[in-house]
Each structure stands twice: as structure tokens, then as C-alpha cells.
Amino acid sequence: MxxxxxxxxxxxxxxxxxxxxxxxxxxxxxxxxxxxxxxxxxxxxxxxxxxxxxxxxxxxxxxxxxxxxxxxxxxxxxxxxxxxxxxxxxxxxxxxxxxxxxxxxxxxxxxxxxxxxxxxxxxxxxxxxxxxxxxxxxxxxxxxxxxxxxxxxxAPRGHGMLRLPGAPQPSSAALLGSSRAAVLALVEAPYSTGEVAHRLNLSTGTASHHLTMLRDAGLVVAVRDGRRLLYQRRPLGDQLV
Known part of the structure; x- marks a missing residue:
């Protein structure tokens, strides 16, 4: 609706x-x-x-x-x-x-x-x-x-990302870029690549690239759940968000 x-x-x-x-x-x-x-x-x-x-x-x-x-x-x-x-x-x-x-x-x-x-x-x-x-x-x-x-x-985790239009970008966006910062903000709970892509209106390849970069930087962790690979923020990622 x-x-x-x-x-x-x-x-x-x-x-x-x-x-x-x-x-x-x-x-x-x-x-x-x-x-x-x-x-x-x-x-x-x-x-x-x-x-x-x-x-x-x-x-x-x-x-x-x-x-x-x-x-x-x-x-x-x-x-x-x-x-x-x-x-x-x-x-x-x-x-x-x-x-x-x-x-x-x-x-x-x-x-x-x-x-x-x-x-x-x-x-x-x-x-x-x-x-x-x-x-x-x-x-x-x-x-x-x-x-x-x-x-x-x-307030849910990530509520600090809410801001009025024109307000300064949070530090994660300044450091990572707005798209990758949005991915980091989303994965407070475990999400698959496809779920991240769907929720943020990204291509699957773009979502996968962002998640891989965040994982390699130690900001998220990848966990196997059956046939799916789920990504979730690590404490360092929580601090950045």
C-alpha cells in the first residue's frame, strides 16, 4: 500500500x-x-x-x-x-x-x-x-x-543515519562514500548480497563489491547460513556507523 x-x-x-x-x-x-x-x-x-x-x-x-x-x-x-x-x-x-x-x-x-x-x-x-x-x-x-x-x-540501531536534507554527511559516508556507507549501515543484522542489493536498489555486482571491500577492511564479517553467505557489521563497523 x-x-x-x-x-x-x-x-x-x-x-x-x-x-x-x-x-x-x-x-x-x-x-x-x-x-x-x-x-x-x-x-x-x-x-x-x-x-x-x-x-x-x-x-x-x-x-x-x-x-x-x-x-x-x-x-x-x-x-x-x-x-x-x-x-x-x-x-x-x-x-x-x-x-x-x-x-x-x-x-x-x-x-x-x-x-x-x-x-x-x-x-x-x-x-x-x-x-x-x-x-x-x-x-x-x-x-x-x-x-x-x-x-x-x-530508536533502532542506525537511527543516527537519519538527518535532514542538506545536513552534514556522517563520518562513515565521508570515509567510505555514500553507497558503501549505506551498505554498512544496513548490515546491522545479517543480510545476503541479494538482500542488500534489493533494499538499497543496487545491482548484485555492486552490492557484492561493497560487501567484499567492507569485509576486507574488517568492518563486516561473512557467515555461512546453509547455501547463503550473510554479511553483518563487526564492532569496528558499529563504531564507524
Whole structure:
């Protein structure tokens, strides 16, 4: 589906939310804080209150997200693929390792280490959804007690590659060239030559050349997976990215 269709569909879902649910979630979100006028309106006119975020979501998407969609999507997809491989190959603990500097798995609980905030939450039978997003910045955000599920928002590895048009190129691009730097940024999770070529719109020969050069420079490692050869960044490559 085109990205315009995605936002129209998502905005339609928001607009169709039960008004009592919307009111409860807005009230909970501002508990203990001075609510802005946009939130106060929910107390006396739910439909008017809901129409504002739907309109603003559409406007923000058109002004910001559409122009940067490929750069927003690629790190998130890479993060999801890498975490899934870690979970399948080594279990849930490996999937959570290195997720975020403020998160730590103790063996029985996932700790979010913010010194001025305290609380304990249980999954209560719900799944925990990990949501990598280019909009989290350096923080990790938790939705720990929503009736519909539990969620953690965090920045995926490689989110630092996201930048406004015209901003300075990252050091990896300056050293390697933009195409090879894009390859290095992508292979945070293991990818084959064909997958790299497809995701970055390169020819297979070009992708193979870049991967070979990065391997010879010690920035990526090649691992045999059945009949496929998968490439993944080494720690030195992580530091450069």
C-alpha cells in the first residue's frame, strides 16, 4: 500500500476509536500534570477533541514523514530482522541484549533505569511489543499498563543515519562514500548480497563489491547460513556507523 494510503488508514482507525476509550486514555496520559487546552477539550466535547489529533496526524505525516519515509523505514526493518534472528537463534534474552542503554534484563524482569521514576508493572497476560522508531531520539518510552497491551518505543540501531536534507554527511559516508556507507549501515543484522542489493536498489555486482571491500577492511564479517553467505557489521563497523 502507498504510504499515503497507510496514513489514511491509520487516521481512520484513530477517528473510529470509541470515544470513552479515547477520553480514558487522554485522562491517564495527563494524570498528575497540567493538561494543555487540546487535552482539556476532551472533558466537554469528545468528538471535537478527537478531530484535532486526526487532522494533525495527517498534516504532520504529509509535511515530515513522506519526505523521509525510506530513511525512517530502513533502520526499523533492519532492527526487527536482527532482533527476530537473535530470538530464534539464541532466545528472548539475546533479543533484548543491547536494546537500549537504559534497559537491562535481570533474568526475571526488564528494568527501565530512569532514576527519578519508579514503578512495577506486569504483562498480565499481554504481549510486550517492541517498537523501533526514528522518533524516539535517545530515550526509551514505555506504555506499561494500557488495557490493549504493553509497548516499548526506542530508536533502532542506525537511527543516527537519519538527518535532514542538506545536513552534514556522517563520518562513515565521508570515509567510505555514500553507497558503501549505506551498505554498512544496513548490515546491522545479517543480510545476503541479494538482500542488500534489493533494499538499497543496487545491482548484485555492486552490492557484492561493497560487501567484499567492507569485509576486507574488517568492518563486516561473512557467515555461512546453509547455501547463503550473510554479511553483518563487526564492532569496528558499529563504531564507524
Amino acid at each position: 502507498p504510504i499515503g494510503g497507510k496514513i489514511s488508514s491509520s487516521a481512520a482507525v484513530v477517528a473510529a476509536s470509541p470515544l470513552d476509550q479515547v477520553a480514558a486514555e487522554v485522562t491517564a496520559a495527563w494524570a498528575g500534570h497540567d493538561a494543555p487546552p487540546e487535552a482539556i477539550v476532551f472533558g466537554h466535547d469528545l468528538r471535537a477533541g478527537l478531530s484535532l489529533p486526526v487532522t494533525e496526524i495527517r498534516e504532520y505525516f504529509a509535511a515530515v514523514v513522506v519526505l523521509r519515509w525510506p530513511r525512517l523505514r530502513a533502520p526499523a526493518e533492519t532492527e526487527i530482522a536482527g532482533r527476530a534472528r537473535a530470538a530464534v537463534g539464541h532466545g528472548a534474552r539475546a533479543m533484548l541484549d543491547g536494546l537500549h542503554p537504559e534497559l537491562a534484563w535481570t533474568g526475571s524482569a526488564l528494568e527501565l533505569r530512569y532514576p527519578h521514576q519508579h514503578g512495577r508493572w506486569s504483562l498480565d497476560g499481554h504481549h510486550l511489543t517492541l517498537l523501533p522508531t526514528g522518533f524516539a531520539g535517545a530515550e526509551v518510552y514505555a506504555l506499561p499498563d494500557a488495557p490493549t497491551g504493553r509497548t516499548l518505543w526506542y
